[in-house]
Amino acid sequence: MTESTQGAFHIESESIAEGVVVRPIGELDIATSDELSDALQRALDSDAQSVVLALDGVTFIDSAGVRCVLQAVAVSQAGADKLRVRRDHAEQVTRLFELVGAIDRLPYE
Amino acid sequence: MVVQSYHRPGNAPPDLQVQLRACPESVADARAEVSALSTLDAETHDALLIVVSELVTNAVRHAGLPTEARVTLRATRLGNRVRVEVIDGGRGFDREQVARVQPSAAGGFGLRIVDQLSDRWGVVRNRGMVWAEVPTPPGAGTAH
Numbered sequence: 094m095t096e097s098t099q100g101a102f103h104i105e106s107e108s109i110a111e112g113v114v115v116r117p118i119g120e121l122d123i124a125t126s127d128e129l130s131d132a133l134q135r136a137l138d139s140d141a142q143s144v145v146l147a148l149d150g151v152t153f154i155d156s157a158g159v160r161c162v163l164q165a166v167a168v169s170q171a172g173a174d175k176l177r178v179r180r181d182h183a184e185q186v187t188r189l190f191e192l193v194g195a196i197d198r199l200p201y202e
Numbered sequence: 203m204v205v206q207s208y209h210r211p212g213n214a215p216p217d218l219q220v221q222l223r224a225c226p227e228s229v230a231d232a233r234a235e236v237s238a239l240s241t242l243d244a245e246t247h248d249a250l251l252i253v254v255s256e257l258v259t260n261a262v263r264h265a266g267l268p269t270e271a272r273v274t275l276r277a278t279r280l281g282n283r284v285r286v287e288v289i290d291g292g293r294g295f296d297r298e299q300v301a302r303v304q305p306s307a308a309g310g311f312g313l314r315i316v317d318q319l320s321d322r323w324g325v326v327r328n329r330g331m332v333w334a335e336v337p338t339p340p341g342a343g344t345a346h
Contacts, residue, residue, distance in 0.1 A: 120230055120233075122226075122230060122259065123259045123262070124226035124227045153233070153255075155229075155252055155255040155312070155315070156256055156259070156312040156314075156315055157259060157312075159311055185248065189252070189315070192314065192315050192318050193311045193315065
């Protein structure tokens, strides 16, 4: 497991048999979403067969975080479509995706 | 609902007034300041955090401010709602954006969210201010 730290926010990356799990920990906003975008892009560019985005460690998300996730989804779907999102995220995350009308665009596992 | 003009509610003094640096890291600081307001019910608290996050994000992202600039955040409890004001001293946000918002657009999500979580919001362009009023549930707002 590798971790990068920027203040309280950080991203955990865990290798699993099928690929890699990317798990942002903390608050996902304009100050932290670039770090997640970079991590997801690296994972999508890697040899991993699948990339799982686990948002269970996200304690707050706003439109910057939503945008970052949806951009990664779009990149994935334009390519090998190997990004999946775990369903175990907090209700606040669900709410934000619902508020922007994008909950159906999350490629759940 | 987008309100075209400036509605200053009486002379109520703000419950919170802070100045933040015009940088991305200030968005979390703004949430922390609002989160520390007492006597907010959970529903209002959660909606306010999101609204403040969006408004301050717009201020630090779009206002074209120099890094030494400051953004003012105010929050005022007003009976059945909480009003937040974000003043960047610059040109403020483009209220017309809301008419152009597309779900797939790179931007625009923030304004959609503010529009849905607030009773009303608006822009006072010549003051570089955007404001929004988040409703509180009946009977809430007095409990700690």
